[in-house]
Amino acid sequence: VSGPSKAAIITTEIDDAAAENGWPQPRSRRGWGPFAVFSTSVSTAIATWCFIIGGFAAFYLPAGQGTFAVLAGSLIGILFIVLACLPASSKYGIDAVSSSVPQLGTRGSMLAVALVYSATIGWNVYLFVLLGRAVVSIGGAFGVTLPDWTAGVAGALAVILVLVLLRTGAAAVRQFSQMVAIAVLVLAFVIMGLLINSVGFDALLAAPAVAPTDSVSLNWASAMEVLIASNLSWWAYTGAMVRNSPSARKTLWPVVLGLGLAVGVGSLTGLYGGLLVPDSNGDPTQFLVEVGGPVFGVVALLFIVLANIGTAVVGTYAATVAVRQIPAVRKLSWVKSTLIGVVPSVLLAGFFAQTVFEEFSVFLAFLGIAFAPIAGIQIVDFLVLRRQHYDIHSIYLTDPRSKYWYWGGVNWVGMVAFAAGVATYLYLLDPVTYVARDPFQYTTASIPTVFVAGLVYWLGTKLFLIPTGRGGYSR
């Protein structure tokens, strides 16, 4: 190999290694412009899960108020993600897990890996469950009443298909993700049009919320919490995207609009569907044939099946990359690593599809519990305590020489702050029963969780870390 060619090969190898391992990306190696960030954001956020997010909001608010609450919640949720992820990841070209090392410790950052893995797997499971329900509805369109377990079997088979695709053509499938996202968005607007056309605009506005509480403010807070928590889960993806752009300024609005507002807009169809077909929970597979006719219904259902497989491939890839940050898993082959990413999906989508679907609210609460505290901690740490400076060398050192070694590789101040955030969320909103406590109806659960976790981290740093010289903070 000649000199220049060899240099090019080495450069490519470094680019691949940096991408796969979350290594810092120098500005000169970042080639994503605003449109690339925007389109990738949309393809990450827009999937058929938007329908059931909006469907959940339909429990609490009618169409008019629900539209405002959904859009407001989506914008508030993305604020915390932008502040937590964008400045650090854009400055140093690092992903979310790497950027959590200064707050959690070199070993404590495994908590971030676990959260990313759980969130990506969770979203995937819902894709498989929706896919299974679409298959049952396709059977219904042809007059065939498929048994209940068909949804589980279809979901499990889809998981296996995703595993095969990941083995043979993951890169090619990932390239389709942007097209899938655009198509899902188009489908959402088409379904919205069909719904409104079938009953009329006045009937939509008059449709009552499915199961509202007696408190107006509690209904608003509950609907907004759904969107805030959903958008907080983009913590897992935002760093990985913006690290590819040379400028935080050029990624700001693509992320706000593509990850934040897009989920709100995409969820409106689910909101309207949930209001007009209350038993659907916003899931269009339950009413597509009815409102669109058998031909459109079957075509749209088939599209949902394919779209969910495409989105799940990307999600499973992300879960696999996350779990490969654990040293023991990194020693496994890629194929064996993907098994770790799909086995929970097979079990949950295959055997507990109905239960999983009915417990969507618990998953949404988990997203708030998991990512609101870590967002609050990172915002305070990077923007306030460290004044936008990390010791990058220490992020990648995994021994006591790292400034982020703390106590045996774990920053217990970060862990306590995280736990304080979790406790705050659990106090305000029971994730299983969705019974709320004051002042949830005025604050939601995720917003106070961000602030409490950040405040506890700030106090712990001032009281324990800085005085003992841990964490690389300037005195």
Added chain:
Amino acid sequence: MIAPAKITVASAGSVAIAAESTLDPRLAGLIEAITQPENQGEALRGRDYVFLLLATVLLPVALIIVGGQL
């Protein structure tokens, strides 16, 4: 499109970092590069934060107020 690389793979500095920390030499080179301000991403400016807060705090508050009157 990935811009042409401006940093070298095995500069003296990166090798030194690798030797002292047992980091992968490729990673050590990237770390050395990213610590230089000219290799870091362009940061948000004050007005970016102002517009961000307008869009994600003030606008949602306005939506809540307007929606609450429906």
